[in-house]
Structure formats: C-alpha cells, structure tokens
Amino acid sequence: MPQRPANRVAALLAGTLVAGCLAWPIMAQTDATADPASDVQLRPSLPLEPAQDSAAPEAGAEPVDDPATLVDETADPAANNAADLAEVEATLSLSRERIDALKAEIAAMEGDRTQQNAALIAAAQRVKLAEIEVADVEQRISDLIVRELEVRGRLDGADTEIANVLAALERISLNPPPALIVDPGDALGSARGAMLIAAILPQLRQRADAVAADLQALTEIKQAALAEEETLKANHEVLEEEQLRIATLIAARKVGIDQMSVELQAEEAEAIALAERASTLRELIGALSERAAAGATAAPTTADPDLPQLSPEAIELAFADAARTQPAVPFPLARGYLVPPANGVTVVDFGANDGRGGISQGQSVVTRADAQVLAPADGWVLYKGPYLNYGQIVILNAGSGYTALLAGLGAITAEIGQFVQMGEPLGTMGSRTIGRTVGTKAGNDQPTLYIELRENNEPFDPAGWWARQEQTG
Incomplete structure (x- = not known):
C-alpha cells in the first residue's frame, strides 16, 4: 500500500x-x-600534575632517607x-x-x-x-x-x-x-x-x-x-x-x-660536622664561609670596592669560557645574568608571607616532578645534603661575600668542594615536596624549590638578578 x-x-x-x-x-x-x-x-601520555604522595612530610619534619x-x-x-x-x-x-x-x-x-x-x-x-x-x-x-x-x-x-x-x-x-x-x-x-x-x-x-x-x-x-x-x-x-x-x-x-679525593673527603667531613652543629641556616652559612675564608675553598669572600667595569659583551664572553675554575666575573657584575635554577612557577616571593607566620627570605618555586636543578651562578659547593627541615640542600660560595642556597631537592649530583659553573646540573627535584611545605593554593604536595641569595650572610631579594627565561615556539 x-x-x-x-x-x-x-x-x-x-x-x-x-x-x-x-x-x-x-x-x-x-x-x-x-x-x-x-x-x-x-x-x-603523562599525568598533568606531579605524582601525589600522601606520605609527604609535614612542615618542620626532617626527611627520612630511603x-x-x-x-x-x-x-x-x-x-x-x-x-x-x-x-x-x-x-x-x-x-x-x-x-x-x-x-x-x-x-x-x-x-x-x-x-x-x-x-x-x-x-x-x-x-x-x-x-x-x-x-x-x-x-x-x-x-x-x-x-x-x-x-x-x-x-x-x-x-x-x-x-x-x-x-x-x-x-x-x-x-x-x-x-x-x-x-x-x-x-x-x-x-x-x-x-x-x-x-x-x-x-x-x-x-x-x-x-x-x-x-x-x-x-x-x-x-x-x-x-x-x-x-x-x-x-x-x-x-x-x-x-x-x-x-x-x-x-x-x-x-x-x-x-684526588682525600682532600675533598676531609673537606666534606668537616662540612657535615658543621651542619650537624649549626641550628640555623645563618649559623651554618656563617661557619661554612669562615672555613672558606680560612683557605679550605679558594674563593674571595669580601666584596671588592673597585669592581672592574665590563661591557655586557665582555661578561657574556667570560661566562662562555668552559675552562674556568674561578667565577667568570665578580658576583655583583652577574646581576641580570644568573640562571634560574629550575623551571616552574614562583609561588612565594622574597619578603612575602611564608605561610608559617614569618617573612620569606627567598623565593619558592613549584616545579615539575623530577625537574632538573642548575647552578644559578659560578661557585664552590660549600655543603650538600640534608639539613634540618629543608630537605636536601646545596650551598654555593659565589665569591665576593655572596652565597646561594637551594633547598628541597630530591637528589644532588655535585660534591662538596667542587667548583661548578653557572648552568651546570646540581641535581633533581623529587616527585613531591621534600622538606618544608609551601602554604599556597598550588598544593603542598608539589615539588618546591626554595632559593635564597645572601651577601655577607644577609638574605637579599633575588628579583632582577635572573637572566630572562628562554621561550620556545
């Protein structure tokens, strides 16, 4: 039909x-x-966020080595x-x-x-x-x-x-x-x-x-x-x-x-002993700097009032010398050239509330899991290893009375007494926060690198010292 x-x-x-x-x-x-x-x-292919670990240490807790x-x-x-x-x-x-x-x-x-x-x-x-x-x-x-x-x-x-x-x-x-x-x-x-x-x-x-x-x-x-x-x-x-x-x-x-590790082993043992006795970062950095000034680490530790005037081209040429065993330029001349030690997002700036009722003496950067950590400046490794509740830390003597502290690493490849060049790998972050947590909306379980620069053992704002970050297309 x-x-x-x-x-x-x-x-x-x-x-x-x-x-x-x-x-x-x-x-x-x-x-x-x-x-x-x-x-x-x-x-x-990979999780968008770093791996979370419910066993992340509380603020103030000392990390336990695996x-x-x-x-x-x-x-x-x-x-x-x-x-x-x-x-x-x-x-x-x-x-x-x-x-x-x-x-x-x-x-x-x-x-x-x-x-x-x-x-x-x-x-x-x-x-x-x-x-x-x-x-x-x-x-x-x-x-x-x-x-x-x-x-x-x-x-x-x-x-x-x-x-x-x-x-x-x-x-x-x-x-x-x-x-x-x-x-x-x-x-x-x-x-x-x-x-x-x-x-x-x-x-x-x-x-x-x-x-x-x-x-x-x-x-x-x-x-x-x-x-x-x-x-x-x-x-x-x-x-x-x-x-x-x-x-x-x-x-x-x-x-x-x-x-030639006999001398370096003695230097490492002395640095570890100083870290065990020091109750604060100021005390530890002060003791390490005094030891460096006494000749254990051959680096000038006082600022030179008559700094040479170098052009940007001369400074870049000095940093390009891969054979150097001393800082390429006096630290004050490196302003604007320092390498950011890790890729990430700055969640706490110098002078801001540190989330624990105090004022931050440095910068806190949330990174990717297992992110690479670089030497921000030329210098000698004064100390590496665990310290108080900061996790794994590295302290560099950059000369001219300046030091650089990096805290919260998961692994460190540099050795005490070793001279490292700016941009050289020092270690890696972990898969979560190691050491003191950062009270931000970014999440306390994310790897967080704490960066502190000091002049004559006094922290100062690192803003303006970093080189401009490279961008990819």
Whole structure:
C-alpha cells in the first residue's frame, strides 16, 4: 500500500536522524582493539600534575632517607658510578645502539674537563628547553580535554531533544493526517499535519547542523591531540637522552675527582660536622664561609670596592669560557645574568608571607616532578645534603661575600668542594615536596624549590638578578 506524503516525510526525517545518531558514536569512538593513541577520548601520555604522595612530610619534619637510594661511600667510587649509570639506563626507553653511541661520544672526551664542562652545560640547557616545551604541551592537552568535555556535553544534551522529535514523528506515522486527495472533508487535519511538519523541519535541520559541527569539532580535537602527543613523545625522548648524557658526563668527571679525593673527603667531613652543629641556616652559612675564608675553598669572600667595569659583551664572553675554575666575573657584575635554577612557577616571593607566620627570605618555586636543578651562578659547593627541615640542600660560595642556597631537592649530583659553573646540573627535584611545605593554593604536595641569595650572610631579594627565561615556539 503506498505511503501517504506525511508518512514519507516522517520516515525520511526519522531515517536521517537515526543514521546521524548511529554515525555519532562511530565517529566519536574507535574500535576497542585500535591503537589507544587514536581514541578521541584524550588520554595524555603523562599525568598533568606531579605524582601525589600522601606520605609527604609535614612542615618542620626532617626527611627520612630511603635506604634503597643510599650509596655506600666506602665502596669503590668507580663501582658506585657504574651502579648509578646502570640505574639511570634501566629507566630509559632508548635503544641499546643510542646508549652505546652516547657513551662513545663521552668517552672521546676523557680527561678533557673543558669539553666535558661545555657538553654538560649544553645538555642541561637542552633539558631546560625540553621541560618548558613539555609543560606547554601538557597545558595545551589539558585545554583540549576541556574542549572535548564541552563538545561531548552538548552532544549528550542533544540526545534528549532528538529523541523527543523522533517520538513526535513516530506518533505522526502511527496516526497520520488524512490525505487530502482521498478525503477532501479532512482538509483541516491535513493542514494541521502539514503545519506540524513545517514547524519541526527547521528545528531538525538546525539540530542536525549543530550535531554535525560538534562531530567535526571532535575530529579536529582528536587530530590536534595526536599532534600534541607526538610533540610530547619527542620531548620526552630528548629528556631521556640528555638525562643519560648528563649522568654519564658526571660519572666521567667523578673519575678525575676521585683520584684526588682525600682532600675533598676531609673537606666534606668537616662540612657535615658543621651542619650537624649549626641550628640555623645563618649559623651554618656563617661557619661554612669562615672555613672558606680560612683557605679550605679558594674563593674571595669580601666584596671588592673597585669592581672592574665590563661591557655586557665582555661578561657574556667570560661566562662562555668552559675552562674556568674561578667565577667568570665578580658576583655583583652577574646581576641580570644568573640562571634560574629550575623551571616552574614562583609561588612565594622574597619578603612575602611564608605561610608559617614569618617573612620569606627567598623565593619558592613549584616545579615539575623530577625537574632538573642548575647552578644559578659560578661557585664552590660549600655543603650538600640534608639539613634540618629543608630537605636536601646545596650551598654555593659565589665569591665576593655572596652565597646561594637551594633547598628541597630530591637528589644532588655535585660534591662538596667542587667548583661548578653557572648552568651546570646540581641535581633533581623529587616527585613531591621534600622538606618544608609551601602554604599556597598550588598544593603542598608539589615539588618546591626554595632559593635564597645572601651577601655577607644577609638574605637579599633575588628579583632582577635572573637572566630572562628562554621561550620556545
């Protein structure tokens, strides 16, 4: 039996909408057996926030060293270095060929401290830029997730509207208006049916256009997410490769240090003894500076009233000398050139409320988990290790009466008595706050680096001393 016009319209519209609704989950979802990276539902390769640890120490609590991470100081240094490298390699996904190539590249520098220093600082710079790019990519992925949720929310809301329209069309098909050509007496019912169809049709077209636009938006979000994941993967490969390069370079340099380590071991023992006796940072830095002034660490500790006048070009040239074993320039001339020790967000500035009822004597920077920490200036390592409730700390003697303190690290690779160049890796942050927490909305469980600069043991505002941060495109 031939269908009436109203029936054919209703069937056609219903078929169109049903086909669209069936296509929606097909377009928006991928087969469960497909590559997870191709799923429209975004899943970043790494968590956007650093790993949380419910066992983070309370403010004022002393950190407890993990026995699994302790190194036997009495063992053969070469064996310790090899064990450290093996541990790093075990965490990497680099190919064996690439690892061997990196080792061969660094082995070719054996005994050349200048080349090793230059390679170490260059690798640290690449890590720094990769960390910035990773943070940017993760933020963009986070934005894509928000966009995807908004689109999916609109599509979920469209389900109800489309279901109501389909129900109305089904009712029309079950009780259609009479055909005018068959029964002229029912012209009023036919007109009413035509008016109903005419009212519904624009709404159906509008909803169909909106659904099509949202499906297209989901496709574009999927494509953007896949591109960002590729960028993120490439940057993580850079981080892994440079992590191995830095670890191997540090191990190679330690071989030379270990050959004359008797004096350094005595200096380290004395520094540790001073740290055990000191009850405050001021007391510790004062005692370490006095020992340095007495000749244990060959660095000028008083400011020179007749500082040389150097042009910016001359200062940059001095910092480019990878063979230096003394600060490139007197510390006051380094204003505006110091390297920010870690990428992150400054959550507490000098002079602000420190969240514990006091005034901050430095800056607190929230970093990524396991973020790299660099030497902010040239100097000698006066102390490294745990201290009170500050976690792992590093104190540098920058000469001219200046010191730099970095606290809250998870691991330290520098050695007491070692001269480090600005931008050289000193260690890494942990996966959470280590030592004193920072009372901010950023979250107390995030890794937080505390930075303090002192002149003649008096803290001063480091703002204006940092070099401008590099930006990536």
